[in-house]
Amino acid sequence: MPQPLATRAPAKINLTLHVLGRRADGYHDLESLVAFASTGDDLRLEPGGALALHVDGPTAPLAGDGADNLVVKAARLLRERVEGLKVGAFHLTKRLPVAAGIGGGSSDAAAALRLLARLNGLSLSHPALREAARLAGADVPVCLEPRARMMRGAGEELGPALSLPRLFAVLVNPRVPVETPAVFKALGLQPGQQLPGGAHPAAEASSPGALVAALKQARNDLEPPARRIQPLIGEALGLLREAPSCRLARMSGSGATVFGLYDDCEAAAEAGKQIRRLRPDWWVKATSVR
Numbered sequence: 001m002p003q004p005l006a007t008r009a010p011a012k013i014n015l016t017l018h019v020l021g022r023r024a025d026g027y028h029d030l031e032s033l034v035a036f037a038s039t040g041d042d043l044r045l046e047p048g049g050a051l052a053l054h055v056d057g058p059t060a061p062l063a064g065d066g067a068d069n070l071v072v073k074a075a076r077l078l079r080e081r082v083e084g085l086k087v088g089a090f091h092l093t094k095r096l097p098v099a100a101g102i103g104g105g106s107s108d109a110a111a112a113l114r115l116l117a118r119l120n121g122l123s124l125s126h127p128a129l130r131e132a133a134r135l136a137g138a139d140v141p142v143c144l145e146p147r148a149r150m151m152r153g154a155g156e157e158l159g160p161a162l163s164l165p166r167l168f169a170v171l172v173n174p175r176v177p178v179e180t181p182a183v184f185k186a187l188g189l190q191p192g193q194q195l196p197g198g199a200h201p202a203a204e205a206s207s208p209g210a211l212v213a214a215l216k217q218a219r220n221d222l223e224p225p226a227r228r229i230q231p232l233i234g235e236a237l238g239l240l241r242e243a244p245s246c247r248l249a250r251m252s253g254s255g256a257t258v259f260g261l262y263d264d265c266e267a268a269a270e271a272g273k274q275i276r277r278l279r280p281d282w283w284v285k286a287t288s289v290r
């Protein structure tokens with residue numbers, strides 16, 4: 001029985017993100033504990049015919065359905081590397097906010113590569129697939145097999161999959177796009193410049209409480225520059241921190257999405273409701289992360 005050609009493109013959450021320096025090529029060396037939310041976009045592939053993309057869903061107009069869409073970009077990068085690659089029509093249901101620090105585009109690109117791999121009998125470790133992922137964007141390789149892991153370098157060095165305890169979270173995005181290059185630029189590092197970085201906490205925690213305690217020892221170094229570019233990020237963090245049930249509030253990736261962590265699903269749902277009441281125009285999603 002063939003597997004249906006459909007997959008979830010989950011939101012990527014940078015639970016931590018330390019910037020270690022800037023490389024000669026201009027990219028920044030990072031150390032980040034990446035996890036995935038249960039919420040995300042959905043992608044289907046109808047095999048046959050030419051490569052095509054149809055996009056629907058609440059944030060479809062912001063993502064676009066042309067050659068700039070990362071689904072098309074990733075599929076083309078793979079087709080250039082695999083002779084006779086079978087393709088087809090992709091159908092993307094876009095729900096995640098765009099340019100939001102939760103890797104929506106990257107996860108969509110990775111989902112497209114997963115579906116093409118399934119259709120063509122390629123393994124996810126196939127060199128062409130790995131290369132297409134890397135060239136599609138720094139966050140695409142970690143999204144290829146969306147399991148929590150440490151990500152290093154500019155995103156190309158991936159640690160083994162980690163069995164993190166499940167965390168309950170609220171994701172909050174003030175519906176303002178924040179462009180990743182601008183945030184890295186605002187760090188103000190020169191090519192070749194190194195930063196002390198600081199020890200990264202152990203990611204292997206046996207309970208949600210131990211994991212949150214470890215996360216508290218770490219940071220997102222992109223938070224200060226992103227907050228200078230978009231002050232609503234600070235406002236969103238403030239709203240999360242006001243509720244006593246919030247164990248940790250932090251920004252993901254280059255923002256503007258921030259996340260709050262809670263002891264259980266009820267506390268997360270309640271915090272989500274409160275923030276939605278206060279900011280009905282914002283994107284607020286209670287979800288689990290692991």
Ligand SMILES: C[C@](O)(CO)[C@H](O)COP(=O)(O)OP(=O)(O)OC[C@H]1O[C@@H](n2ccc(N)nc2=O)[C@H](O)[C@@H]1O
Pocket residue numbers: 014017026027028029030032101103106136137138139140153154155180181184253254
């Ligand atoms: C901030 C993160 O989301 C953390 O997971 C990623 O590092 C960014 O991943 P991404 O959005 O897929 O990034 P890309 O689209 O490949 O890069 C956008 C731009 O961000 C900057 N960039 C990106 C990644 C990185 N490690 N150093 C950088 O300086 C570069 O100027 C690059 O031109």
Ligand SMILES: Nc1ncnc2c1ncn2[C@@H]1O[C@H](COP(=O)(O)OP(=O)(O)OP(=O)(O)O)[C@@H](O)[C@H]1O
Pocket residue numbers: 062063068069070071097098099100101102103104105106108109139178180253254255
């Ligand atoms: N399928 C897609 N979904 C979202 N954005 C897309 C997509 N394809 C292309 N883009 C473009 O990619 C850019 C980054 O969007 P994305 O939502 O991936 O940002 P992000 O969440 O900040 O990513 P990251 O966390 O990886 O830095 C946007 O400018 C957007 O127009």
